[in-house]
Amino acid sequence: MIRRLDLNPNISPCNPKHVHQLVEDQLSDEQADQLAQHLCHCDTCRHLLDSLQTTNDTWNETCTVILEEEHKQTSTQLTDVLLQHAERPRLSPTFARSVLEAPSLPKGESSETGDRFQKLATEKMLSWLKPYENEADETEEFLGKIDHYCIRRVLGHGGMGIVLDAWDPKLNRSIAIKTMHPHLAANGSARQRFVREARAAAAVVHANVVAIHSVNEDHYPPYLVMPLIQGETLQNRIDREGQLDIESALRIMSQVADGLAAAHAQGLIHRDIKPANILLESGTDRALLTDFGVVRALNDATMTASGMIPGTPEFMSPEQAAGEILDSRSDLFSLGSVLYTMLTGHSPFRSDSPLAIIRRVQQDTPKPLIHHRTDVDWAAQSLVDLMLCKARDQRVNSAQQVGQWCRELLAHRLHPSTVPLPAALQTQTARKPMGWSQLTIVLSVFLIGLALSAGALWWAEIDSSKQLAKPLNTTPSQSDSNESAPSSTTTEAPSPSSAREIEAEIESIERELQLLEQQLLTPKP
């Protein structure tokens, strides 16, 4: 380095003092110009400068905040509203219906203003596209271009990015493009994560995983090219049809499990398995898993800046909710939640705040499937139980196994006399399937009737038993004193203060019933 400098008479000698003065902003303009010339050729001084300005995590976070605030200022409230919707937990089934994390507006709100808002928001989102010029006398109109791809329309968007329907004129085919919002792509580490995760996902080649044709990071913002799958998400289908028939559910589950097994074999964890990330191809029976880590990578980028849990945690595993280090078994829990959702029409851990959902994911046992439908067999319940095991070492341990069991269950349903149930799912429990389900129905009908007619008295009994069951070291809180109120007024009917409260109480009674059932049905040793 020094040798080369000596040989070139045009280059001034190193002056580390000037580098230090530059950092303190103490150079005159003339000195600064000289140093600029020197820095063009001298790696040593550039390294010195870099080392004097090393960035730490706090500064990186500051950069993210600056970008966020800058973006807020320049884009008025439009994007704020979009982001707000994306961050809101899913309240109605119609809400989570797009390919991305969340759509811009729930269906119910799409009034005329909603449409106008959508249009404005779309224009805003796509303002960075290259203008489309009709060069080849195409009959079709496009919104704009990204590199050589012609953009037809927006398929979905959320707080994190956009999915576009596009035309590839070189290969003469329709494709889907997934890109980051430019303001997020402006953050170097978010951009790098997006690209890194996308590359890893591109390595998974399987019929049940949406392929990634290419990852283009030279473009700003970076984007992925994927095949355009004609069809809908599993979330859409459940929103529309409610619970699926058991055969369809098992068919979808076995395919998704196979796709996931291929990813796990590559050492990849999906981290965000949920019905909105499972595509159902129309015209075929094919189910495809999408969004490997990519959307989660984007979420994490915004999460580090805001500390917020992105989207809904409904399909998280307990270890994920606790922020622990994940392995592939976390995906299997999420897959179990998906299976439960297909079989019942709704996710197993629901509540109206993300924190409450997280608590339920960590502590609650979802209601048995039999509560939601009478045509499930015990083996399906065993499978769900094995997947939704809170302790990961007791959980089913591979996606491959899940796929295998689903196929065996399906074969058994179609040919009960020739194909036996998987042994592991039979021996999982000592409870007898027939007696169990019949007894449950009888008991439920009887007890619910009793509960509804006996009203306050019944409630008071449950309540006082609950008081007794409480551990002694419980910190009393405001709500406890509220709860104990009914026991002192057993003869009075509960005042119907709100329909919501009554609904909540019925729900509580149902839960108590569930516990009772479990006690009754667990065979005595």
Add this chain to the structure above:
Amino acid sequence: MSPDTRPSLLLRIRNAADQLAWEEFLATYEPTLRRVLRSKGVQSADADELIQEVLLTVLRSIPTFQSNQRVGAFRRWIATILQTKLLDFRRRQKSREDRHLKLAQRSHPDDLWQVDSTTIEDLDKDLDLQLEHQIFFQATQAVRNMIHETTWLAFWKTEIEQKDAMIVAAELQLSVGQVYVSRSRVLAKLRKFVAERRANDEEVT
């Protein structure tokens, strides 16, 4: 106005007639509180309400605020107000949730409570960090107007957007050396602005 010659923000907002000071206080603390609350998992609609409550309390009780002359006393006082409001909010939220999850929650009745019992020290630290971010952001707004557009862009693209200096140099038709120098000069100005603002805002006498 040069930041080092004005009286401290605290003194100015104590003077009820100083509308500008109050606006400046809001511009700094409103986004700061919002980010702190977001990091505590408070959803945006709830955050709006809480921020209103905190700011109103500050406005009402600033005449009685007794400074102990220590650096950061003002921020800590705000952290105390925030903690009170946050606990109130959690209590309301908890009793609402309890009605829904009465039985499910029975085995671990005070888990959420523990998760959410945020200490004043904790909030003070969060406020400190988010204030730093916010003042840096305000610094970018101020410094941008003081310097040449190209100098600013060289800084913005390399430091904030973390693009490669070579690429930025080509984009802006500057030499790499000029990009390096521009970035360093802007960074120095930002740091100076932030240091002065923070020293000034924390001065309580």
